[in-house]
Amino acid sequence: MSIVDTVKQAVTGAVTGAMVRLTPDAPVDPLATKHGALGRSVPRVDGPLKVGGQARFAAEVPVEGLTYAALVYSTIAHGRIVTLDTAEAVAAPGVVLVMTHENAPRMAPPAIFMSNPRAAGASDLPIMQDPSIHWNGEPVALVLADTQEQADHAASLVRVSYEAAQADLSFDQARAQAHAPDSVLGEPARIAIGDAEAALAAAPYRVDLSYRTPRHSHGAIEPHAATVLWEGDKLVVHDATQMLHATQWTLAGIFGIREEDIRILSPFVGGGFGGKGLWSHQILAIAAAKLSKRPVRIALSREGVFRVAGGRTTTGQRVALGANADGTLAALIHTGVAAMTAHNNCPEQFTFPARHLYAAGSFLLEQKVADIHMLANTFMRAPGESVGTFALETALDELAEAMALDPIELRRRIEPDKDPTSGRAFSSRHLLEAYAKGAERFGWSQRPAPRSRREGEWLVGMGVATATYPYYRMPGGSARIRLTAEGAVVQMGSHEMGMGTATAQAQHAADRLGLPLERVRFEYGDTDLPPGTIAGGSSQTVSIAAALLAAHEVLVAQLLKLAGNDSPLGGLKAAEVEARDGGLHHKEDTGRGESYASILARAGRAEVVAQAEAPRPMEVMKHSMHSYGAQFCEVRVSAVTGEVRVSRFLGSFDCGRILNPQTARSQFRGGIIMGLGLALMEETEFDERTGRIMNPSLAEYHVPVHLDVPEIDVIWTDIPDPHSPLGAHGIGEIGITGVGAAVANAIHNATGRRVRELPITLDKLL
Amino acid sequence: MRAFSYARAEDASAAVRLAGASARARYLGGGTNLVDLMRETVEQPDALVDVTALPAAIEARSDGSILIGAGASNTAVAADLAVRTRFPALARAILAGASGQIRNMATVGGNILQRTRCTYFYDDASRCNKRAPGAGCDAIDGFNRIHAILGASPACVATHPSDMCVALAALDATVHLQGHGGSRTMRLVDLHRLPGGRPHVETELQRDELITAVELPALPFAAGSTYRKVRDRASYAFALVSVAAALDVGPDGTVRDVRLALGGVAHKPWRASIAEAALRGRPATADSFRDAADAELADAAGLRHNAFKIDLARRTVAATLEGLAGGDRT
Ligand SMILES: Cc1cc2nc3c(=O)[nH]c(=O)nc-3n(C[C@H](O)[C@H](O)[C@H](O)COP(=O)(O)OP(=O)(O)OC[C@H]3O[C@@H](n4cnc5c(N)ncnc54)[C@H](O)[C@@H]3O)c2cc1C
Numbered sequence A: 001m002s003i004v005d006t007v008k009q010a011v012t013g014a015v016t017g018a019m020v021r022l023t024p025d026a027p028v029d030p031l032a033t034k035h036g037a038l039g040r041s042v043p044r045v046d047g048p049l050k051v052g053g054q055a056r057f058a059a060e061v062p063v064e065g066l067t068y069a070a071l072v073y074s075t076i077a078h079g080r081i082v083t084l085d086t087a088e089a090v091a092a093p094g095v096v097l098v099m100t101h102e103n104a105p106r107m108a109p110p111a112i113f114m115s116n117p118r119a120a121g122a123s124d125l126p127i128m129q130d131p132s133i134h135w136n137g138e139p140v141a142l143v144l145a146d147t148q149e150q151a152d153h154a155a156s157l158v159r160v161s162y163e164a165a166q167a168d169l170s171f172d173q174a175r176a177q178a179h180a181p182d183s184v185l186g187e188p189a190r191i192a193i194g195d196a197e198a199a200l201a202a203a204p205y206r207v208d209l210s211y212r213t214p215r216h217s218h219g220a221i222e223p224h225a226a227t228v229l230w231e232g233d234k235l236v237v238h239d240a241t242q243m244l245h246a247t248q249w250t251l252a253g254i255f256g257i258r259e260e261d262i263r264i265l266s267p268f269v270g271g272g273f274g275g276k277g278l279w280s281h282q283i284l285a286i287a288a289a290k291l292s293k294r295p296v297r298i299a300l301s302r303e304g305v306f307r308v309a310g311g312r313t314t315t316g317q318r319v320a321l322g323a324n325a326d327g328t329l330a331a332l333i334h335t336g337v338a339a340m341t342a343h344n345n346c347p348e349q350f351t352f353p354a355r356h357l358y359a360a361g362s363f364l365l366e367q368k369v370a371d372i373h374m375l376a377n378t379f380m381r382a383p384g385e386s387v388g389t390f391a392l393e394t395a396l397d398e399l400a401e402a403m404a405l406d407p408i409e410l411r412r413r414i415e416p417d418k419d420p421t422s423g424r425a426f427s428s429r430h431l432l433e434a435y436a437k438g439a440e441r442f443g444w445s446q447r448p449a450p451r452s453r454r455e456g457e458w459l460v461g462m463g464v465a466t467a468t469y470p471y472y473r474m475p476g477g478s479a480r481i482r483l484t485a486e487g488a489v490v491q492m493g494s495h496e497m498g499m500g501t502a503t504a505q506a507q508h509a510a511d512r513l514g515l516p517l518e519r520v521r522f523e524y525g526d527t528d529l530p531p532g533t534i535a536g537g538s539s540q541t542v543s544i545a546a547a548l549l550a551a552h553e554v555l556v557a558q559l560l561k562l563a564g565n566d567s568p569l570g571g572l573k574a575a576e577v578e579a580r581d582g583g584l585h586h587k588e589d590t591g592r593g594e595s596y597a598s599i600l601a602r603a604g605r606a607e608v609v610a611q612a613e614a615p616r617p618m619e620v621m622k623h624s625m626h627s628y629g630a631q632f633c634e635v636r637v638s639a640v641t642g643e644v645r646v647s648r649f650l651g652s653f654d655c656g657r658i659l660n661p662q663t664a665r666s667q668f669r670g671g672i673i674m675g676l677g678l679a680l681m682e683e684t685e686f687d688e689r690t691g692r693i694m695n696p697s698l699a700e701y702h703v704p705v706h707l708d709v710p711e712i713d714v715i716w717t718d719i720p721d722p723h724s725p726l727g728a729h730g731i732g733e734i735g736i737t738g739v740g741a742a743v744a745n746a747i748h749n750a751t752g753r754r755v756r757e758l759p760i761t762l763d764k765l766l
Numbered sequence B: 001m002r003a004f005s006y007a008r009a010e011d012a013s014a015a016v017r018l019a020g021a022s023a024r025a026r027y028l029g030g031g032t033n034l035v036d037l038m039r040e041t042v043e044q045p046d047a048l049v050d051v052t053a054l055p056a057a058i059e060a061r062s063d064g065s066i067l068i069g070a071g072a073s074n075t076a077v078a079a080d081l082a083v084r085t086r087f088p089a090l091a092r093a094i095l096a097g098a099s100g101q102i103r104n105m106a107t108v109g110g111n112i113l114q115r116t117r118c119t120y121f122y123d124d125a126s127r128c129n130k131r132a133p134g135a136g137c138d139a140i141d142g143f144n145r146i147h148a149i150l151g152a153s154p155a156c157v158a159t160h161p162s163d164m165c166v167a168l169a170a171l172d173a174t175v176h177l178q179g180h181g182g183s184r185t186m187r188l189v190d191l192h193r194l195p196g197g198r199p200h201v202e203t204e205l206q207r208d209e210l211i212t213a214v215e216l217p218a219l220p221f222a223a224g225s226t227y228r229k230v231r232d233r234a235s236y237a238f239a240l241v242s243v244a245a246a247l248d249v250g251p252d253g254t255v256r257d258v259r260l261a262l263g264g265v266a267h268k269p270w271r272a273s274i275a276e277a278a279l280r281g282r283p284a285t286a287d288s289f290r291d292a293a294d295a296e297l298a299d300a301a302g303l304r305h306n307a308f309k310i311d312l313a314r315r316t317v318a319a320t321l322e323g324l325a326g327g328d329r330t
Helices: A003-014 A017-022 A045-051 A088-091 A148-155 A171-176 A195-202 A244-255 A280-292 A300-307 A352-356 A385-402 A406-412 A433-442 A503-514 A541-562 A596-603 A618-622 A661-680 A739-751 B012-020 B036-037 B074-079 B079-087 B088-097 B100-105 B108-112 B163-170 B222-223 B274-281 B288-294 B308-325
Strands: A067-073 A079-085 A095-100 A137-145 A158-165 A190-193 A205-213 A225-231 A234-239 A262-265 A297-298 A315-323 A329-340 A363-371 A458-470 A478-484 A490-491 A520-524 A578-579 A581-586 A594-596 A607-613 A626-638 A644-654 A713-718 B006-008 B023-026 B047-050 B058-060 B067-069 B174-179 B182-187 B210-216 B228-231 B243-247 B255-263
Touching: A003 B012, A017 B074, A067 A148, A067 A280, A067 A300, A079 A137, A088 A095, A088 A148, A088 A581, A088 B174, A095 A148, A095 A280, A137 A148, A137 A280, A137 B036, A171 A329, A171 A363, A195 A329, A195 A363, A205 A329, A205 A385, A225 A280, A225 B047, A234 A244, A234 A280, A244 A262, A244 A280, A280 A297, A280 A300, A315 A385, A329 A385, A352 A363, A352 A385, A352 A458, A385 A458, A385 A661, A385 A739, A406 A433, A406 A458, A433 A458, A433 A626, A433 A644, A433 A713, A458 A739, A478 A503, A478 A541, A478 A596, A490 A503, A503 A520, A503 A541, A541 A578, A541 A581, A541 A596, A541 A607, A581 A596, A594 B079, A626 A739, A644 A661, A644 A739, A661 A713, B012 B023, B012 B210, B023 B036, B023 B163, B058 B079, B067 B079, B074 B088, B074 B100, B074 B108, B079 B222, B088 B163, B088 B222, B088 B228, B088 B243, B088 B274, B108 B163, B108 B210, B163 B243, B163 B255, B222 B243, B228 B308, B243 B308, B255 B274, B255 B288, B255 B308, B274 B288, B288 B308
Parallel strands: A067 A297, A234 A262, A329 A363, A490 A520, A644 A713, B006 B047, B023 B047
Antiparallel strands: A067 A137, A079 A158, A095 A137, A190 A363, A205 A315, A225 A234, A225 A297, A315 A329, A458 A626, A478 A490, A478 A607, A578 A581, A581 A594, A626 A644, B058 B067, B067 B210, B174 B182, B174 B210, B228 B243, B243 B255
16 A cells, blocks of 8 residues: 555654664564464454354444435546436435435545545545546446435436547557656656666576556455444444545545544454545445435445446566576566556556565666556555566566576575665565475475376466565554453554454454453454554554554553552563563563552552554664565366366465464465466456446456365465564465466466466467 | 336246236246346346246156256256256256356246346446347447357347256257247247347247246267366356267267257357268267367357357367267377
């Protein structure tokens, strides 16, 4: 997400680059290596609620007098509304309001993501403020009625006529006018080290290849939804969001009200993956609630999700590699173009992997964007890295083949000793170990020569590719600990989208406080709690952990003060004590300590409350911090039909310390499954004649079904990063990276065919 | 919602009578296609006549034929022992379609009359001659990967999506009908039409004509029949190309008889009569199978995204017949 930029703003706001380098590293978190609740497979605390149907999602909050919203979507990509005939809709049974640009309240455009650390707008287009149309599917009217069915029906009665303007819809044509974005998530759009083109031309081995990747649409099991109430001047939004506090701030700007007058609640999100941000539907629902003075529920249909919530954009990429005879790289070139709109800021950072993964004598890494009249694209599980690794890692496979090297051996020869473009030291990098472990477990040595293994009509092959994703920690989050004799509650306005956040942070709190897991709870999902950070960029786990760690330091100081000199702790400094067995104890003198219950009782206190903000993420300024993995894949390809079936998969990861193997395995597996979809079937059909998405349904937009997913084996190094809280890295996104390439490389090994355009459907293999 | 009436018919005559009482009645089977299309406002009936109470028996007769009531669920047909032993191609075709849940709801009558999956047909912002006769076709120059390579017209390139019907077409199934003018039977291969200039007229059925049963005539060598479906994912996707086939090879190694039909290639389940004729009396070899497939596909025409289907159909026909001939002859 706007991670790097936000981090940099926050950090450089206070300290200059030189000062950052001089600041000492934070001490290694003692919990990074300790085994308690952390490191154990703890089932998700929200599991029973969800299985029992008691978890209440945004579209399920009971509200008196609720009205239901339906949207009418534009059918042209660019132009303006000429006539809007709402008479029939207004007269339809149960209709409360028909809102169009003619009667919508005045609203400021959303502050676009990255324009401020708390901006959440997916695009800065004004929403239903004028007759202009910017994408095919843009909402042109909202109908409110007493039931959803009445609203849907009335929406079908709204008649709109348009005057179409020339629209830029062809990616190939727009590519010709591609331009550099201001930045790529705060990083420069172009990095050139040495003369890579010249080095490429002079290299004894080279590959120079073009790749295409398609659009993808978000398809979380919970379609986007919000339930909205105005209580006087105060606004309450039950949202499905991965950015609570950013939504609060951004809505305040749009509606010209005070942040304190807005409360966002989002206790459960049925899948986010980058798509659950602030789109037009929440804003329109709030406007309609204001206009109608009634509470409003908006629950997008599946088609609605395709039309108003953006996804992954299409890219055209070039990877050129020049190698020396010894297998080192003389040149690494990764350039390309992503489709974007003129109103958003999401250039799909596909060159990021090449900035950090491999050593090379020269680099040319450059991204451009091509403006298209389409729904604003957005983050979707490992934006950039997912499709960037597809190109980079298949190109490396082609180079290895050209050099008659094992692809894993090639990666050994280009393993860098420091970050190849920033020059910073790696905080923790064990990629080759992940390769070695994975290769052994997968049986990589059995890899056949290309197109040499056949079982009946099925050609069998194996492929491998590197997975990588940056370590991000978001600034600005605060945690509060409320400690009582019974236990502790940790509070932070964070997000649980099914990843296991509430579980992992309860494990963390238990170990941090020295309490059994049953006596701690993590509360989240509400802007009335201390501000959390966005759940994006796989950053939430460490962002919460850093805030909790900071709050714990405050808590310990308070407890020591409360304990006073009559306590066995009397005279001890914070650095001399540790939390264990339900109290504070001298680190070495095991007999010397006092329980929390006793400290509170003697002080006559029911609870102690400590709150603190996480320190700025200085570690990312000092080190090159990334997660790694090696993805191994075996495929079977029908020699008759070209059908591809993935028969085995193994992900071997290096992502710092793993906090909860059970939830972690699900994250890795989920990412890999999504990667199989990316490799073999996912594609949003964007009709370049009209800009219309033609398969807005899960019947026609293919994601893997059970039969497409083999047994997926997942292993990890479990080596703590000494520079991160808990020694952990985020793991939500890395699973999808490298999968496209591992599958493509396995297909090549099976068939001898290279496919450089996703998805690899059977027609490309006939 | 658009208002419509609902009535449950007790028998076929009542169903036809009920349908006749409304201007735009539709029979309701499992509703897995019709109700979806109503939600999309593609279908706008004023009356639904529920025909799920109509006979659903599967009668395996001693002469080797089977009579299947139109109300039988797809699951029941696929699970029926007589169907599985006498006509395995039919059981396989059904099981290759949709999902377990959908097959539990779907009926034989509804499966036969399910409508195309062309995305332009579903999208009311697009032009479609099926939805609005004379409007034009946005699929011909649009996304047409799943569209027809045989028998298409400038007005329509949609395909019939059913798997079950491909097997029925190969197996010479007859459809029993009842309408305002009485009862009749029709060969399944004659029931669906090619699009021509009137793609909105999809069948030869008369107004309100009800499918009451499907009959599979005895065909001993169909006990070795099979169905192969090629698709974009391992399950829960429509056929790009599918093949239903039964092969009878004499002791001298020549083809005595053959039944062959293709799915995913045309506006109707495509009985491959040209290939069948080309094969009868020829040696049951890979070459013959390929030649027969070539003959059948001689007039096939590809669009921007679906030309691969011509080669895919050729390969799938040949491989399926080779499999039936026994042995891997590629
Ligand atoms: C997600 C999805 C995936 C699918 N995948 C596949 C697939 O892979 N392969 C495949 O073959 N199919 C597939 N299907 C389609 C499925 O097979 C059909 O929806 C089903 O067979 C229709 O049967 P039904 O009884 O529900 O019909 P309905 O929806 O009730 O009716 C369909 C049509 O038939 C008419 N009708 C129903 N019964 C009669 C009768 N007795 N006489 C005259 N007219 C009648 C109705 O009026 C209507 O026009 C899929 C469907 C879905 C939703």
